[in-house]
Amino acid sequence: MRELYSQLKQLFPLGELTEQRQDLAFVTVPQEHLRSLLLHLRDREGFTHLVLLTAVDWLEDNIFQLTYLLTNREQQRTLGLRVMLPRDAATMQSIHDIWPTAATYQRELREMFGIAFPDSPRVDEEFILEGWIDIPPYRRDFDTLKYAEENYSQRPGRVTHDPAEHMKQKLYPGGT
Amino acid sequence: MKEELQKRVIKGPDGVEFEVEPLRDYYCEAPPTVMPGAYIQIVEDLFNWARAESIWILGFGTGCGAIEMRPLMTPRFDAYRYGVQWRPTPRQANLLMISGYLSTKTLKRAIRSYEQMQSPKYVVGLGSCTINGGMYWDSYNTIKRLDDYLPVDLYIAGCMPRPEALLAGFQDMKKLIRAGKGEGANRYAENFDWYKANQKRVIHDWDMPDYSW
Numbered sequence: 519m520r521e522l523y524s525q526l527k528q529l530f531p532l533g534e535l536t537e538q539r540q541d542l543a544f545v546t547v548p549q550e551h552l553r554s555l556l557l558h559l560r561d562r563e564g565f566t567h568l569v570l571l572t573a574v575d576w577l578e579d580n581i582f583q584l585t586y587l588l589t590n591r592e593q594q595r596t597l598g599l600r601v602m603l604p605r606d607a608a609t610m611q612s613i614h615d616i617w618p619t620a621a622t623y624q625r626e627l628r629e630m631f632g633i634a635f636p637d638s639p640r641v642d643e644e645f646i647l648e649g650w651i652d653i654p655p656y657r658r659d660f661d662t663l664k665y666a667e668e669n670y671s672q673r674p675g676r677v678t679h680d681p682a683e684h685m686k687q688k689l690y691p692g693g694t
Numbered sequence: 695m696k697e698e699l700q701k702r703v704i705k706g707p708d709g710v711e712f713e714v715e716p717l718r719d720y721y722c723e724a725p726p727t728v729m730p731g732a733y734i735q736i737v738e739d740l741f742n743w744a745r746a747e748s749i750w751i752l753g754f755g756t757g758c759g760a761i762e763m764r765p766l767m768t769p770r771f772d773a774y775r776y777g778v779q780w781r782p783t784p785r786q787a788n789l790l791m792i793s794g795y796l797s798t799k800t801l802k803r804a805i806r807s808y809e810q811m812q813s814p815k816y817v818v819g820l821g822s823c824t825i826n827g828g829m830y831w832d833s834y835n836t837i838k839r840l841d842d843y844l845p846v847d848l849y850i851a852g853c854m855p856r857p858e859a860l861l862a863g864f865q866d867m868k869k870l871i872r873a874g875k876g877e878g879a880n881r882y883a884e885n886f887d888w889y890k891a892n893q894k895r896v897i898h899d900w901d902m903p904d905y906s907w
């Protein structure tokens with residue numbers, strides 16, 4: 519991986535390499551270089567498979583992190599590309615023309631995180647949710663408990679036990 | 695509302711233009727009505743005895759619980775020996791099992807399926823998710839108590855209830871029906887507005903007729 523990294527580094531302004539395993543590493547890419555790097559990796563380096571495209575909400579830093587995970591089947595190694603986006607009005611270029619499957623991921627990210635992918639096919643259609651009325655539910659500032667309490671009637675009488683305490687009481691009533 | 699449900703003008707193959715309003719044209723607007731019992735109690739009892747012995751479940755799985763119904767359909771637990779069987783369509787079923795957590799999206803389909811079943815019909819809630827939300831109590835996406843939306847006759851507790859619990863539940867259901875307490879469809883008809891109001895409170899994109907049958 520180090521070797522590949524130093525080669526890539528000469529071509530693209532990359533961040534630090536984080537090696538998780540021998541065959542798995544992550545690297546941060548500036549948003550505007552992602553596309554050319556993806557094409558380079560796919561066409562020159564044999565990373566032909568887009569494993570997944572997902573997002574992380576770094577609420578405290580006001581950043582969305584997109585992770586593009588690519589695999590080189592022949593060499594059996596995986597490289598993750600991280601792109602940091604400003605959280606406000608987050609927009610990213612679509613890569614559905616490089617990997618058509620990306621369109622599905624982008625639709626999901628649009629719905630669950632509210633990240634815009636202009637020109638991605640059907641990206642504005644409902645994906646999993648139907649008739650959603652609040653902010654995108656995977657954003658960390660979305661309060662799921664509050665939403666549930668406001669929207670669904672609860673059955674009274676629900677209690678929560680601390681499992682350790684509860685079992686202690688049950689197994690050794692009155693004991694220590 | 696979806697485009698195909700909207701009122702619009704259509705040009706037929708013969709060039710004649712005509713107006714269609716799918717929600718009016720293809721669905722009956724009449725709400726369900728209460729079905730009176732037989733003219734004499736002993737006959738109603740006979741009916742109930744017969745109903746109790748013919749439970750046909752709609753094979754509609756909503757949550758993890760759907761997986762527990764498969765062993766019941768196969769030789770290991772074999773629910774068929776108790777006269778309980780599964781059907782693939784609501785028209786041929788009289789028992790709707792909500793088998794676990796119910797997302798609002800699935801609730802929509804469950805309501806339509808329930809309404810398309812023929813009376814007398816019954817609803818059983820499986821697992822703690824249908825009772826009080828279970829481990830999805832704080833989820834943004836699942837309902838917390840099924841009896842707000844459909845007339846539940848019986849709950850089977852557990853997460854997940856085992857097939858034995860389901861078999862016991864079927865026997866309890868039979869007792870309820872035989873005692874004349876399986877009146878869910880009538881309860882639904884009587885409190886139709888209440889049920890609809892509850893359903894519409896959680897289904898934000900209501901794009902179906904109020905009652906489908």
Ligand code: SF4
Nearest residue numbers: 757758794795821823
């Ligand atoms: S009660 Fe438990 S097993 Fe059943 S749907 Fe809920 S979480 Fe799943």
